[in-house]
Amino acid sequence: MTQWTFVDTDHHQFVVGTRDADTLSVRQSGALLEVGPGFANVLTGTAYGPVEVELGVLASEPDTGEVAEWEVVEEAPLRVDSSAYILKMDGDQVEGFSAIPPGRYRIRAHARGRDSGWDRQVTVPVEQHMIWVWPDKSRRGLRQLKKIDNAWDESAQDLNPDLGTVVFIDPDGTVRKVDPTSDEVRQAHAARVLWDGREPSEKLRTRHISQNVSRIDRRLLDVFESADVEKLDEITAWSVRRACERAGIDHIDWVTELLTLVDAEVNLEGRFSGSLYDKLWGDKRIVRRIRHGRHLHPDFVEQDQAIATLNSTMYDDPLERALQTLAKTLGTYGLDYEELVEQFLEHFGPGLPA
Numbered sequence: 024m025t026q027w028t029f030v031d032t033d034h035h036q037f038v039v040g041t042r043d044a045d046t047l048s049v050r051q052s053g054a055l056l057e058v059g060p061g062f063a064n065v066l067t068g069t070a071y072g073p074v075e076v077e078l079g080v081l082a083s084e085p086d087t088g089e090v091a092e093w094e095v096v097e098e099a100p101l102r103v104d105s106s107a108y109i110l111k112m113d114g115d116q117v118e119g120f121s122a123i124p125p126g127r128y129r130i131r132a133h134a135r136g137r138d139s140g141w142d143r144q145v146t147v148p149v150e151q152h153m154i155w156v157w158p159d160k161s162r163r164g165l166r167q168l169k170k171i172d173n174a175w176d177e178s179a180q181d182l183n184p185d186l187g188t189v190v191f192i193d194p195d196g197t198v199r200k201v202d203p204t205s206d207e208v209r210q211a212h213a214a215r216v217l218w219d220g221r222e223p224s225e226k227l228r229t230r231h232i233s234q235n236v237s238r239i240d241r242r243l244l245d246v247f248e249s250a251d252v253e254k255l256d257e258i259t260a261w262s263v264r265r266a267c268e269r270a271g272i273d274h275i276d277w278v279t280e281l282l283t284l285v286d287a288e289v290n291l292e293g294r295f296s297g298s299l300y301d302k303l304w305g306d307k308r309i310v311r312r313i314r315h316g317r318h319l320h321p322d323f324v325e326q327d328q329a330i331a332t333l334n335s336t337m338y339d340d341p342l343e344r345a346l347q348t349l350a351k352t353l354g355t356y357g358l359d360y361e362e363l364v365e366q367f368l369e370h371f372g373p374g375l376p377a
Contacts, residue, residue, distance in 0.1 A: 027077035028119035029148060032067045033112040037076070039063045039123075039130060039154060041105045042114055050198070051165040053312060054175040055097040055132050058165060063101050063130050065152060068137030068174045072145035074152055078109060078120050081157040084129065087168060093153070094138075094172040098131035099165035101156060102197075109154075127196065129159035137174035162196060164315045164358035167271060176310050184313050184322035190358070192318045198358070203321075211319055224248055232346045239317070239353055240364045246371045247346065255345040256288045258371060262345070263332045265363060266352040270329035272309055277302065278333075285336055292337045299330045314357040328355040 030037050038046055040062025048059040057064040067074055090096050101107075107123040108116045136150030143149075188200040189208060201208060217234065219241035227233040227244055236243050250258065263285050267273040273282060277295075284291060295302070303309060303326060311326045328351060335347035349367070356363045 027075065028117070029073040030076045030109060030117050030152075031073055031111060032069050032071060035067050035070050035142075036064045036112060037067065037074075037117075038110040038112065039065065039078075039101070039107060039156070040110060041103050041107050042110065042116070043105070046112070051099060051313070051315060053097045053099070053165050053167055054170055054310060055095050055134055055167075056099050056130070056165060058099040058101060058130075061103050061105075061107070063099060063132070065132055065134075065154070066175050067134070067140075067152070068142070068150055068172075069140035069145050069148075070142050072140075072143075073148045074140075074150050075148045076109065076117075077151075077153045079153070079155045080121070080123055081155055084157050084159065085131075085155060089133065089153075090169050092135075093133040093169065094135040095170045095174070096131065096133045096168040097165060097170075098129055098168065100159070100161075100163065101128045101130040102126075103128070123156055126158060127160050128156045129161070129163070131155045131168075135172070138172050141174055160196060161361075162192060162198070162358045163362065165312075166359065167312070170271065170310070184324060186321045189319050189321050190316050198315060200322075203319075208319060226342065230343065230346065232343070232350055235350050236346060236353075239350075239360060242368060242372065243349070243364065246367070247342065250342075250345070250371075252341045254371070255341040258345040259336055259341075259348045260286045260288070261367075261370065262348040262352040263336060265366070266329040266332040266348075266355040269352075269355050270312075270326045272303075272326055272329060275306065275308060277306075281333055285333070290337060291333065299333055300327065303327065303330050316354070316357055317360055320354075323354065323357065325355060325357070 044061035046062050046064055049057045050059045055066055103125055105125055109120045110116055133153040140149040189203045191199045191201045218237050221241060223244050227247060264282055267278055272278050284294060309326055311324050313322055314325045316323050332348050332351040335351055336344060338344040338347055353360045353363055
């Protein structure tokens with residue numbers, strides 16, 4: 024069912040969530056969505072006044088064909104334990120929308136016109152939002168599918184992840200932040216089985232990074248067992264490009280130049296001056312985003328992690344280089360790492376045992 028009406032924004036936002044949600048308890052943030060337990064804040068360009076909003080409650084995940092029509096699109100997990108509504112910031116329900124039943128969903132928010140009304144109080148809508156929600160029990164985190172507007176860029180430039188906690192995923196899928204020295208984290212580490220019960224060959228077993236890759240998915244190492252240098256170089260180039268695409272920096276000119284060199288199997292050592300991280304932080308076109316890390320890992324800055332994959336291409340040994348870049352690319356995907364695993368196995372692992 025799809026419905027649309029006008030929603031009055033307050034302090035640059037409105038809410039999709041439950042009436043009792045603490046909308047200040049933000050767990051993941053982007054340039055359009057801030058999400059936490061029971062809510063998603065939708066960030067507007069208009070400071071105060073009406074925006075046009077359409078809400079669609081879907082039966083299953085839609086394709087992304089509509090993305091081209093919008094200026095910014097983000098999606099994120101949304102879990103609601105009671106009925107959710109379109110709400111104003113004071114908690115008042117916006118009439119004209121049906122309730123979203125309790126459940127675990129994914130929300131995809133689309134917006135356009137936010138620059139037109141940036142920081143203004145309006146009486147006539149100048150921006151539009153389309154909100155889609157559908158049932159989803161995956162652990163995928165917040166993801167930006169597109170951004171060509173300027174709204175909310177500056178607010179995300181200097182975010183620093185909390186490295187004093189790690190992500191802990193309960194059996195029911197609930198994501199929490201916990202002390203890395205806590206008993207539950209120690210027990211979770213102790214319960215892990217090295218190599219998933221299948222010890223690899225010596226060339227992989229003697230590399231520490233192989234253990235990290237195996238803990239994510241043991242099948243990944245099977246690809247490396249028989250890979251020749253040509254395939255290892257292909258894995259390196261494929262991994263780095265996936266990471267930069269994921270972080271939304273692949274279109275930046277200097278990143279594009281480096282990716283072209285990696286595709287051509289050119290070692291990046293000596294190909295740039297100074298630190299790539301300094302170059303990233305100094306480029307005001309790039310918005311840095313904090314994302315949830317994987318289970319038992321801390322949160323991270325997505326764009327920093329993508330740059331780490333470029334740095335990893337400078338290992339001399341082709342096997343170490345490919346393992347390191349894949350491991351860091353998996354880190355760039357955070358909670359969505361399973362998406363990358365399936366893409367990797369589909370591309371490099373046909374014929375491997377299931």
